[in-house]
Amino acid sequence: MELQDQVAIVTGASRGIGRATALRLAGAGARVVVNYAHQAGAAEEVVAAIEDGGGRAIAVPADVGDYQGAKKLIQTTIENFGRVDILVNNAGISRDNLIARLKPEDWDAVLRTNLTGVFNCCQAALKPMLRQRYGRIINLTSVVGLRGNAGQVNYAAAKAGVIGFTRALAKEVASRGILVNAVAPGFVTTDMTAALNETAREEFYRHIPLGRPGEPEEIAEVIFFLASPGARYITGQVLVVDGGLTLAL
Numbered sequence: 001m002e003l004q005d006q007v008a009i010v011t012g013a014s015r016g017i018g019r020a021t022a023l024r025l026a027g028a029g030a031r032v033v034v035n036y037a038h039q040a041g042a043a044e045e046v047v048a049a050i051e052d053g054g055g056r057a058i059a060v061p062a063d064v065g066d067y068q069g070a071k072k073l074i075q076t077t078i079e080n081f082g083r084v085d086i087l088v089n090n091a092g093i094s095r096d097n098l099i100a101r102l103k104p105e106d107w108d109a110v111l112r113t114n115l116t117g118v119f120n121c122c123q124a125a126l127k128p129m130l131r132q133r134y135g136r137i138i139n140l141t142s143v144v145g146l147r148g149n150a151g152q153v154n155y156a157a158a159k160a161g162v163i164g165f166t167r168a169l170a171k172e173v174a175s176r177g178i179l180v181n182a183v184a185p186g187f188v189t190t191d192m193t194a195a196l197n198e199t200a201r202e203e204f205y206r207h208i209p210l211g212r213p214g215e216p217e218e219i220a221e222v223i224f225f226l227a228s229p230g231a232r233y234i235t236g237q238v239l240v241v242d243g244g245l246t247l248a249l
């Protein structure tokens, strides 16, 4: 129970990596805010799973890309649980296309959710964290933000932006007891990657030295580590969790 008495917000926790992270943090004793955008039923199911395991959680809808929405998410957390110790900026979308065919609205949507959403939630959460002189912020980036990927200029730009943001903020708040890190998954089995057809998927796996995609729980374990006391001397880092994929790219 390394996170006993702590309060964690996981954005985009109704599905995929966010869901696995909410369950992992709750399993370590944290009270968890399960944020989602649209899928209330899925978020309530995560809350129910946490409560069935003896934990505490609430589901809170908020579009992280909306400045006021993100502020409200943090306020609701404080109203219900009194503090914010851990913020996992996990909410993300993809709208892939080659640049010639990429619609401006798909550029905007990905930057808004994946990068502006991180700014919005961090700025709001930092107020209570600075007061507490304690906080752990973990941002989800991607190997695509490190290496690029054809057909994903919007996603790659947003995820590379998250890395710069993480390093800058880590320097800004280190003296106040707040640690800021990023996790860069490779290919993980979630709804986001489900759109790929079988042939594209098999082709991808061929490039992963471990020969298989990652599972959401394998990313959640690393996020948990960064939130835990064991990671107290780590800040401004990007932890790559990709089965070796970046070695092969």
Ligand code: NAP
Pocket: 011, 012, 013, 014, 015, 016, 017, 018, 035, 036, 037, 038, 039, 040, 042, 062, 063, 064, 065, 089, 090, 091, 092, 093, 113, 117, 140, 141, 142, 143, 184, 185, 186, 187, 188, 189, 190, 191, 192, 193
């Ligand atoms: P996913 O299964 O598609 O789930 C996305 C989650 O984000 C859902 O809970 C969704 O809520 C929420 N969300 C979307 N837009 C939102 C918004 N504007 N405000 C609040 N919540 C929003 O995604 P995933 O694969 O688990 O990915 C999670 C994170 O890891 C993302 O940042 C992604 O870029 C990153 N990542 C994923 C992979 C991968 O292979 N899967 C690899 C590298 C990085 P609703 O259910 O309500 O729609």
